[in-house]
Structures are given as C-alpha cells and as structure tokens.
Amino acid sequence: IHHANSHMAVTYAYRRIMSSDSEKYEHSSRIQQKSDPQQVSDRIFFIDAFESELAYYSRRHFSIKRIRGSAFGKQPDCRNPQGYSAFRKIRVLYLNKNKLKNLCPEMGRLSNLEGLDLSDNPLEASSLPVLSGIRQLRELRLYRTDLADIPLLGLAGNHLKSLPKEIVNQTKLREIHLKHNQFAAFPLELCDLYNLEIIDLDKNKLTVIPEEIGNLTKLKKFYVSYNSLAVLPESLGRCTRLSVLDVSYNRLHALPHTLGELSQMTEVGLSGNHLEKIPRLLCRWTSLFLLYLHNTGLRVLRRSFRRLVNLQFLDLSQNFLEHCPLQICSLKNLEVLALDDNKICQLPSDFGSLSKLKILGLTGNQFSSFPKEILSLASLEKLYIGQDEGAKLTHLPECIKRLQNLKELYIENNHLEYLPVSLGSMPNLEILDCHCNLIKQLPDAICQAQALKELRFEDNLITYLPENLDSLVNLEVLTLTGNPMEEPPMSVCAKGTEAVWEYLRERRNMKELATKIQAWWRGMMVRKGLGRFEELLKLQKKGRNSPKDKKGKKDVKGKPVKKNK
DSSP, X not given: OOOOOOSOOOOOOOSOSOOSHHHHHHHHHHHHHHXXXXXXXXXXXXXXXXXXXXXXXXXXXXXXXXXXXXXXXXXXXXXXXXXXXXXXXXXEEEOOSSOOOOBOGGXXXXXXXXXXXXXXXXXXXXXXXXXXXXXXXXXXXXXXXXXXXXXXXXXXXXOOOOOOGGGGGOTTOOEEEOOSSXXXXXXXXXXXXXXXXXXXXXXXXXXXXXXXXXXXTTOOXXXXXXXXXXXXXXXXXXXXXXXXXXXXXXXXXOOOGGGGGOTTOOEEEOTTSOOOSOOGGGGGOTTOOEEEOTTSOOSOOOGGGGXXXXXXXXXXXXXXXXXXXXXXXXOTTOOEEEOOSSOOOOOOGGGGGOTTOOEEEOTTSOOSSOOGGGGGOTTOOEEEOOOSSSOOOOOOOGGGGGOTTXXXXXXXXSOOOOOOGGGGGOTTOXXXXXXXXXXXXXXXXXXXXXXXXXEEOOSSOOOBOOTTGGGOTTOOEEEOTTSOOTBTTHHHHTTOHHHHHHHHHHHHHHHHHHHHHHHHHHHHHHHTTOOOHHHHHHHHHHTOOOGGGTTOOBOTTSOBOOOOO
16 A cells, blocks of 8 residues: 655654753763864764744854854865865754744754754744754654644654653644554554544554544554554544555454444555465455555455455465466456466456556466467557466467557566567557566567667577667667677676667678678679579589589680580
8 A cells, every 4th residue: 555655754752861951061071071172073963043033044154253162273164065064973963042933944954963952932833844854863752842833743754662751742744654663552642633534653663543533533544564463453443534544564364243334445455474375354445546465375256256346456475376367357446456476367258347457467487388368458558478387388378469559568487489470569568578488589560669768688598689679769778698699799798788789780881881882792693694593503512613604615626525424
C-alpha cells in the first residue's frame, strides 16, 4: 500500500537533555573544558542565539558575531557552499525567545543537529516541514510558539519507544507517522486524539492494539504492517470511516467479524499472514480497488470473491494456487494482476475478458508452453513470465505481435533458442529481458522495434549481433555478458553500448567498401574482354584459363592438342 506523501516530518525526542538556561551554559563550558582550541578548529558543536531579536533565521545568520556559549576555533564563511558545510556539524542550536516566523531551508540540512529550541517564537506551522531533513534530532522544543494547529506529526525512522503525555493536548492532530521506531506497545495516548485520520505504525514491535482504538471514529487510514500482531481488536469495526488498512506481515490467522461493517474499505494489505483462506467478510468490501494477498498460504478463492468487481490491483503471488481461479475472470476492472510463484500450469479460456489488464505477473509457475490466452489481452503493457524453477518455455510464438500495446516483456530463465521475427512489429516495446536462455542469434527484424530502450541478453549463446542494431536510436541498455560473442567480441561489448555501435558502424562501412571494390573489379574484367565475372570464378575453381582459350592450345607445329578422354 502506498502511503500518502508526508509534507512534514518533525523529528521529536522525548528525553530531556537540558531543562534550563543554566544547563545550556554548563553544557557549553563542559565542551570548552574538554576541547583543545587547536583541535576543534572548523568544528561547531553548540550555538546559542537566545534573545538575539532575530525575525528570520537565514543563511547569513550562520555567521552571526554575537554567539554566546559557542565552542569553535574559526567561523566559516557561509556565503559559499564550502563555508556552509562546516555548520552541518552543529549539534545543539538555541533560537528561543526571538521573533522567528519562518525557518530557512538551510536549517533542514543540519544533518548532525541533535537539540533544537524554538520556544517563544511566533512560528507559522507552514515553516515546520523544513525540520523533516534533520534525521539526528533528538530534542525539539516548541513551547509557547502560538501554534494553533499542527495537523501532521512525522516521527518516522527514530528509536522511539513511547510518546510524551503532552501529546494528548494536540487535539487537532490529523496525521501521525511513527513508522520504523521501537514501539512495543501501542501508544494509548493516540486513542484520545479524536481528530486523527491517519496512523502509521509500520515496522515497530507491536503485539497488541488496544480496544480504545474504536474511539477514533474519524480514522481513515491505519498502517500497522511488519509488527507482531496475532489478533486485531473487534472495536476496530467502530472506525466506520476506515478506508485503508495495512496489517501485512504480522501473525494474523483471521480478521474479527466486526470489520465486515466497514463499507468504505478501498485498500487492504494482508500479505505475509497465515490466513490459508480468504476471510469471508473480505468479500463484503465491494468498494475495494487494491488488495494484497501475497504469501498468505492460499490454495483456492471463495466463490463470493467474484463480488469484488471494483478491484483494480490484486496480488496473489507466492501462494499454492494450482489453477488460475475462475473468479478472477469476473473482475473486469483489473489493471494489475500478480500470480507469480504459484503452481499454475494453465489459464482459463475466459482470461482474455480482462480487457483493462495492463500488468500481468506469471513468473515462477509451471507453464510448459506460452499461454495463448494472454494474446487476447489487448491492453497489456507489461508481461512477466520468467520461469525461475520447474517447467521452461522453449518457444515464443510469432503471434506475440497481437499485443500491440506491450511495453515490457520479461521472459528470463527459460529455454528459448530463437526469438520471433514479429518482435519487430511491436511499435511500443521498450524493454525486452531474455537473460538466462539458450538464444543463439537475434532476428534482424528486431532493429525495426524503434521504441526499444533496454535489451537484456546476459547468459545466452549469442555469437553475433544484427549489423543494423545501432539503428535503435532510443536504446539505452544492452547487456551481453555471459555470451560467446565474436561479432563484436566481448572486449568491445564490455565497454558499453556506444562501443558496440561504433564497432557495428565500422564493420558496415568496411562491408560497403568491399562491395564497391568488387563491383569495380567486375567492371574491369568485362571491359578487358575477359568474360563475365561469374564465368571467371567458375573457371578459377576448376583450374582452367579464360573463355578465350576454350578451343584448346596449339602445339609447336600448329596442330591442336588432343583432349584427354
């Protein structure tokens, strides 16, 4: 599931490093005592701009002369990038009790900043996204900043285990992003923030979600993938506005029946759970357009699965399906279908009815021949049919050209010896991946597929390339490693596409020159009366002279020499 892009990610820390101004100066003095002035030259650890009457903290302020409690040797010139880079070593920055309304973009590039105090400033919430780039920030103070509303709080990618109790005061908070932290327990404080619409707790260590989650009746998107949840609370069914639920890669075996009442569900991720069968209630979510069921132990689909007629994306990869479920053919709005890494050996005859399908994944199944049902998918743009294990394809049919909208074809790890000439009649083909096959030569017609951008033929049996392959003006990638290349030799191929093109051009020029010389020679032979060129070649092979001597040579006395019978 693709999370909504966050426009703000304020890295917040909850352990107090310093609690008063006196601690600030004590911290500064400790640094000065431990540091040799000569050794700390060009290094800045601490800047205090407390009560400096700053209305805007811009780039020029990184070189302010009035800095108290600072520990550095010389002050870099921040008017050039090299000078500014030295300030990236700042670890603590105090800007409290100023007149700041906005923060400059350069502040977001202080990559080593661990402590920042912006308290007692008339800050505008729109300037806070600048802080999202400070990944090492451990303490952020925003006391008495007159912020009326912080709609989004991003704390992803830290080592947080809990939230401060003061978080409950942020009653207008609508989004909170806590992905990739160390939460072992669901922060109960969140259940008091009744305006929350998005909660992201992916990649933590959660084992339980409290029943109080049901209090969040405005919740729309709930992300808790890659945790250790064994069950979901029944109260989650009270979040009637919930439309996106991602519980992938947990320890779930079933879903609570109360979730069946969630009529607005549009995106669901259940991958990596040991479901073994489709939850019955899932088939009641007829508004679903995106469903992940990757690696869930499925062997069959429920008959009622055909009700999900609005599905546009369906991932059933890495399961135990032996046949492509017939129910799929009823999902007329499908655009992306992943059936990779199952045990499928045949597609249903109605498979071509998926007229909107654009991406089809069939890699790692048991097809012994190319499924002809695919050829009816007129809208198909990407086809993945590599066979990593099991049965191998030996033939790609000429009628592949019926897929006129196909842009990418991945047919690696098979036993193909030749490619169809009709590939040259596919005007939209951009990527052709045939690595790890038994291909001996490429058809000359491939030079007509002018949209090609990538050709991947590693580990085949190719010895030479079509002489006009350089006519593919859009080609950016050509891989030939692992082939017994002769024309051009591998030493040329290893230098890249441009080197190959130059080789082909030179070879073509030499061939044209040889043709011209041969034509000139033919003309000379004819003009000298030595006969037609073809006859000369025949006589030369038989060891005879020119046609003028056909009647035989005369001996010294003028008598013809008798021919041996």
